[in-house]
Amino acid sequence: QEQLVQSGAEVKKPGASVKVSCKASGYPLTTYYIHWLRHAPGQGLEWMGVINPSGGATVHAPEFQGRMTMTRDTSTSTVYMELSSLRSADTAVYYCARAPTVVRIESYFDSWGQGTLVTVSS
Amino acid sequence: DIQMTQSPSSLSASVGDRVTITCRANQGIGNYLAWYQQKPGKAPKSLIFDATNLQSGVPSKFSGSGSGTAFTLTISSLQPEDFATYYCQQYSNYPITFGQGTRLEIK
Numbered sequence: 001q002e003q004l005v006q007s008g009a010e011v012k013k014p015g016a017s018v019k020v021s022c023k024a025s026g027y028p029l030t031t032y033y034i035h036w037l038r039h040a041p042g043q044g045l046e047w048m049g050v051i052n053p054s055g056g057a058t059v060h061a062p063e064f065q066g067r068m069t070m071t072r073d074t075s076t077s078t079v080y081m082e083l084s085s086l087r088s089a090d091t092a093v094y095y096c097a098r099a100p101t102v103v104r105i106e107s108y109f110d111s112w113g114q115g116t117l118v119t120v121s122s
Numbered sequence: 123d124i125q126m127t128q129s130p131s132s133l134s135a136s137v138g139d140r141v142t143i144t145c146r147a148n149q150g151i152g153n154y155l156a157w158y159q160q161k162p163g164k165a166p167k168s169l170i171f172d173a174t175n176l177q178s179g180v181p182s183k184f185s186g187s188g189s190g191t192a193f194t195l196t197i198s199s200l201q202p203e204d205f206a207t208y209y210c211q212q213y214s215n216y217p218i219t220f221g222q223g224t225r226l227e228i229k
Contacts, residue, residue: 035218044209044220044221044222044223045166045209045211045220045223046220047217047218047219047220059216061217062217095165095166097165105216106154106213106214106215106216106218107213107218108156108168108171108172108211108213109156109158109166109168110168110171110177111168112165112166112167113165114164114165115164115165
């Protein structure tokens, strides 16, 4: 069964960093791009960026450039998203999602992780 | 960025009803449009891609139409499990953007 499984909930203080993992199973990680999105309370879904697990290349949404790092470990079929300089507005559920294509970075998502709640509070 | 606008923002319907949700883009996106269903505390679930294609495993009661700037999601014969929030998403241009969501509630 193809699935993405994310790490557990996190509570962080303003200014700190958070690193969320997303482990792929049931298919080779390097086959498809993995995207990161978030859903803040009362807000819509927001696309953050994408990583090509095969070579490690990344593309970020403009608002996350310089503050978000996406990496991967092919030996464990896991991708990571680290967000730094956290503020209260970063409180959200963070999702990894698989794009069923490697032709272009813009894609829909056919499989999602279960979500990771990140709470930023002093 | 391409702005996606869904209407209505909320909708009340009864079991057995047929409902239609509209999504408009502020510029042409071809058929690069997806629809998702999200239930409370769960991740979004893919329903439709490329505007009209049903995701594998999704019942045929869900259908999508449209191209360019105007799209619709139709759900026929509503069942209790269909009451959720629905989102459209464009993947024509970087950055990927979503509509604000349509909450489908039981009347």
